[in-house]
Amino acid sequence: MRFDVVTLFPDMFGAVSGQGVTGRAFKHGLWELGLWNPRDFTHDVHRTVDDRPYGGGPGMVMLADPLEQAVLAAQSRRPRPASVMLMSPAGKRFDQAMAQSLVDEGGSILVCGRYEGVDQRFIERCVTHEVSMGDFVLSGGEIPAMAIMDAAVRLLPGALNDADSARQDSFNDALTGLLDSPHYTRPEDYKGQGVPAELLSGHHAKIAAWRREQSLALTWRRRPDLLEQARRAGLLSKADEKFLARLERDAEH
Numbered sequence: 001m002r003f004d005v006v007t008l009f010p011d012m013f014g015a016v017s018g019q020g021v022t023g024r025a026f027k028h029g030l031w032e033l034g035l036w037n038p039r040d041f042t043h044d045v046h047r048t049v050d051d052r053p054y055g056g057g058p059g060m061v062m063l064a065d066p067l068e069q070a071v072l073a074a075q076s077r078r079p080r081p082a083s084v085m086l087m088s089p090a091g092k093r094f095d096q097a098m099a100q101s102l103v104d105e106g107g108s109i110l111v112c113g114r115y116e117g118v119d120q121r122f123i124e125r126c127v128t129h130e131v132s133m134g135d136f137v138l139s140g141g142e143i144p145a146m147a148i149m150d151a152a153v154r155l156l157p158g159a160l161n162d163a164d165s166a167r168q169d170s171f172n173d174a175l176t177g178l179l180d181s182p183h184y185t186r187p188e189d190y191k192g193q194g195v196p197a198e199l200l201s202g203h204h205a206k207i208a209a210w211r212r213e214q215s216l217a218l219t220w221r222r223r224p225d226l227l228e229q230a231r232r233a234g235l236l237s238k239a240d241e242k243f244l245a246r247l248e249r250d251a252e253h
């Protein structure tokens with residue numbers, strides 16, 4: 001998998017290539033990172049990457065040409081043409097399914113906006129997808145790009161130490177589609193609060209059943225939309241449905 005990132009702030013990306021799970025995977029060569037600064041594709045003495053918006057108004061807009069040149073340079077370093085994803089609050093909301101398809105495609109080119117955004121003609125000429133982190137406005141696309149890469153890299157075989165920890169994650173829908181159950185570690189008594197007895201039982205089936213029910217109950221309370229999705233995808237067993245029916249009944253009383 002390879003990501004190429006078009007950004008005015010390439011130094012920020014040491015956060016993913018140098019640290020933690022994604023940093024270790026990078027060191028082991030599980031993924032590659034190319035950084036492309038639009039400033040390196042300017043031809044004037046000031047190395048201009050932005051200008052005032054036509055029609056007036058506050059802020060600056062990123063010039064189309066340095067962005068296009070950076071994307072072309074990135075494409076030329078890839079084995080085959082990749083999708084070009086612009087970070088944008090107007091894009092499709094990023095989710096786990098998109099992370100998985102990035103893995104399946106072998107990565108992509110991520111373009112980070114700054115200032116008020118980028119010239120629309122660059123979007124029309126070069127961008128294949130627009131992706132949003134959610135309904136809030138950040139000052140740049142770098143943190144969204146890092147979030148996307150992190151979500152994809154941790155799905156790569158061998159990226160996580162314990163092969164099971166990706167399987168248990170929330171949203172890993174191929175397997176559960178539910179929110180994760182709560183976690184506990186030592187000490188057994190923390191300021192008077194204990195650990196659920198099931199987790200101390202040493203009984204694997206009992207522990208698995210407890211975790212499943214916790215997942216179901218949390219998803220039912222917080223994200224009924226995910227529960228409905230899991231149901232439609234055929235991911236809920238008879239035992240799950242029985243437990244959910246009990247939750248519904250208890251709630252009515």
Ligand code: SAH
Pocket residue numbers: 086087088089090111112113114115116117118131132133134135136137138139140141142144
């Ligand atoms: N004027 C724009 C905001 C620009 S913020 C607007 O009102 O929609 C500057 C850059 O930050 C954007 O070009 C985009 O690349 C990035 N950005 C900001 N919020 C984002 C979000 N929620 N998801 C993805 N990218 C975002």
